[in-house]
Amino acid sequence: MPNSRCKSEINLPVCAYAMIFTSLGSVLYPQNSQAQSSASGADNKTKKAAKQFSLADIPGMRFTPDIPINFPLPSYNSNVVHKSFINSTKGPPSASLTLITRDQPEVVYEWYKATCRNGGWTFSTPKPQATSKLSKIGTLYMIDAKKDRNQVRIFCFPDKKTQGTSVGIAWCKTKP
Numbered sequence: 001m002p003n004s005r006c007k008s009e010i011n012l013p014v015c016a017y018a019m020i021f022t023s024l025g026s027v028l029y030p031q032n033s034q035a036q037s038s039a040s041g042a043d044n045k046t047k048k049a050a051k052q053f054s055l056a057d058i059p060g061m062r063f064t065p066d067i068p069i070n071f072p073l074p075s076y077n078s079n080v081v082h083k084s085f086i087n088s089t090k091g092p093p094s095a096s097l098t099l100i101t102r103d104q105p106e107v108v109y110e111w112y113k114a115t116c117r118n119g120g121w122t123f124s125t126p127k128p129q130a131t132s133k134l135s136k137i138g139t140l141y142m143i144d145a146k147k148d149r150n151q152v153r154i155f156c157f158p159d160k161k162t163q164g165t166s167v168g169i170a171w172c173k174t175k176p
Contacts, residue, residue, distance in 0.1 A: 060090035067097050072150045072171060073119070076111055079103050081162060094172040102164035109141035109156045112167075121145040121152075149174045 067075045067085045075083070079102040087095035101108060116123045123145035131140040138158035145152050152171045159166040 060088055062087050062089050067099075071095070071097065072147070073112075073121075073145075073152055073154075073169065074115055075099060075169075076101060076103075076108050076167060078111075079164065081164075092172065094170070096168065096170045098169075099167045100159050100162055100164060101167070102162050105139060105141055105156045105158055105165045108165045108167060109143070112143055112154050112156070116143060116145045119147065121147040146174070149176060 064085045065083065067083055071085075075097060076099060080099050081102060082100040083098065085095065085097045087093075113123070113125065123143050125141075125143050131142055141154075141156040143152075143154040145154070150171065151174050152169055155168040156165050158164075
């Protein structure tokens, strides 16, 4: 079993679940998605698998469609068509949020950089030219930020379905 203790790294199990649920988001929380289109054969398979999957099957995790107000970093709120939140209920505190907006990745990325800067976070970003090679659907924007004992990793990338942006944020509390 992988070590899920968060020292200065993001809790990987939460991150893995966040990426899974980013792709299943509108299936799991259809009331939050206004950008649903007709389902293809692959979408039908995903929906069928999601119906068979119970969120209660993952011990130590809590899934909600809403992002709590005490999350250490504000969430982007312009043209959002889907959002979900996952947090640990056992072990070291960690959480992930996902959202989909109709806004372009560059706009969302710049908003998160400004939010980190204005909120007193120290952050680093790889050059977009370096991350453009990581994604086949467009540039992947990343931010690694720290403030006090909070660490976040923010990912913004093109969302094919909405022609907007998928955002994933992984958070953990670091040791003093």
